[in-house]
Amino acid sequence: MAIDQTGVIDFVTVTADEAWLTISDHLPWDEDEGEHLQLLQDKLNAYLRFIESGELIETCPSAIGLLPVINLVGKFPLSPLAQQFVHLAEGTVQQAGFRLQFSLIQPN
Numbered sequence: 001m002a003i004d005q006t007g008v009i010d011f012v013t014v015t016a017d018e019a020w021l022t023i024s025d026h027l028p029w030d031e032d033e034g035e036h037l038q039l040l041q042d043k044l045n046a047y048l049r050f051i052e053s054g055e056l057i058e059t060c061p062s063a064i065g066l067l068p069v070i071n072l073v074g075k076f077p078l079s080p081l082a083q084q085f086v087h088l089a090e091g092t093v094q095q096a097g098f099r100l101q102f103s104l105i106q107p108n
Contacts, residue, residue: 002026006042009050012060018099019056019063021047022071029079037085044070044089044100051098068098075105 002010003025011022023043027036050056051068070093078086086102093100 003036003039003043006039006046009047009059012056012063014060014062014066017066018069019060019066020069020071021050021056022073023047025072025074025076028076029082033079033081037082040072040082040085041089044093048093048096048098052096070098070100072100072102073105074102077104078102 003023004027009021010024011020013020013022023040025040027039029036047070056063056068072086086100090100
């Protein structure tokens, strides 16, 4: 599962007060940035539909009453344009009542 599988929810993890929906992004930002941004937008939209449609609760009933957090995990640092996009998306996701965050995977 990865960012290029836009119709797939990669991972759902439930904590005491949050339901984390993780997007796994393995693609570099210096190769076809426009396509990468489109994939990210499509994936975020799929995650929002998954949450807003109630499918999250149907799939994972233990997420009832928890704050959905879309956790974008990248193998590569965001490009400047991707940083702007994620910043704008954070506001949109927050207006929907959820949270979006980006985490960079650090190699061992």
